[in-house]
Amino acid sequence: MSVYVRQHVISINYRVGESWTILSPIEQIIKSKIEENGIPLKKWNISIQYGVKTGLNDAFIITDEVRKKLIQEDPNSAQIIRPILRGRDIYKDQIRFSNLYVITAYKGIHEIIESKYPAVYSHLKGFETQLRQRGQVEGKPGKSGSMQHHWTELDNNISLEKLDDFNSPKILFSEMVKEPQFYLDKDSYIANDTVTFITGSNIDNLVKMLNSKTIFTIYKNFYAGGGLGQKGVRVKKTFLETLPLPLNLAIKSDDVFEIETEIQNELNFTDYEKAWINNQVN
Template identity: 40%
Template sequence: MSDYFRQNAVKTSFANSESWIMLSSIEQQIKQKIERVGTPLKDWDIRINYGIKTGFNNAFIIDGTKRKELMDMDPKSEEIIRPILRGRDIQKYYKDFSDLYIINVHNGIKSKNLQPIKIDDYPAIKRHLDVFYKELAKRSDKGITPYNLRNCDYLYDFNQNKIIYPNMTKFLPFVYDDGQFLTNQKCYIITGNNIEYLTAFFNSSLFKYCFRDNFPELQGGTRELSKIFFDKIKILQVSEEINSSFKNLITKLQQFKRKGIKTKEIEVEIDHHIFKLYDLTVEEINEIGFIEIQ
């Protein structure tokens, strides 16, 4: 054993106190190649934020049946009832909508001159929330009234095209959303430039190969995908033209998902487009392969 270590040992220097992982020579070669041409996500023109925290989901999150009931009682209710996704609803490239909605009694945004929702303008919703009034009043994170949600300065970001991903996950799934879904606190959203390309990159085999271990592993192989870990990841920036080409592939892939058509062929195609961007060799591509976390 001692002879083996003497023959195969490699000297390594550590320039700072950040966490580190053990990599083979080819793993180091690939990761260094990727990071050498990449820009840390903290320097991209993107924003990463967590989902809506209600303080009492039983009152604010409703199913489709309750939504219809409230809208039948008062059609105006539809104005502040929005579809919502949870962490468990996020799959690779696909959102598994569970017919759940959030009553978005937002607290306004002063910087954008958006006024808080006045609950008296929505009598059917007020009657629904009144059932939970004691619990609503106890919340430490309520808005200007017990009916209002806490402040959310990035509320408009949910209306933009965005990436949604769960905050804790074994499978590292990312979905591109152009449907103005809101999310609960079990998700993060990414808005900004070139998010179609980023969706493809985050779902790619290259991302899983190089960066899965950048996220702390919790019990059962689950990873914590907090913003502080994403900020340090270095990714190659691309042109609008390249971003558009990835958007076309993602649109096609999501159409297949909705129809129940297998998408591995498109996913492999996306992988190879990304490999080409990074000018990976045949040896490096074969080393990475197609990674599907089970």
């Protein structure tokens, strides 16, 4: 056994605070190169946020039929009803909109909702008992004093400013995936809490990198905190923020194969290292 160990020993260098992982020599080189040529996403001029948590989907997430009914009863309803995407609706460079909408009942709307949006208020009134039972609701039965939000409002104190973030171009993705599934949304969709989204600078390039098999393989092997089953990957905010990517890379092509080549060349991969990456993703 001792001879076998001496023959197969691998020297590994670790930085203070870095996760302890056993890597082969080629894996160490690839990880070292992306860290030499990249900057962790948490240092980019971007914001990574979670989508909207309603607290009661049955009340706040509605079908197109209900949306049309509420707008017919009161045209003002359209002002606070917006299309919503869930994690299951998001794919690589595309979405499959399920004709679902969300009532964007932001923090403070309770002061005007009954007078300004009577149809929406009437709809929510039908769920009042369940809405009042949420843990963060003001005046919840059995609780003394004011808590966080009114029963007519979304969970987590969603502000108008938070809703404005959804108006910006943003990268949408779900947390549990088997392959890269990032979508650049420029149509101001709202996303629910099964979706994480990225806003900020250089996201047109960023989405190409995140959707590349090269970067996804690097993330999965070195930064994802372990897999889910045989093929699953958890794209968690705290993990993704540690992923170093080349900030100044301007990807010129939209062709998937050329994008892989541009990224691998930017990271100074040798032919041997490119072959290792390509074998991992095929």
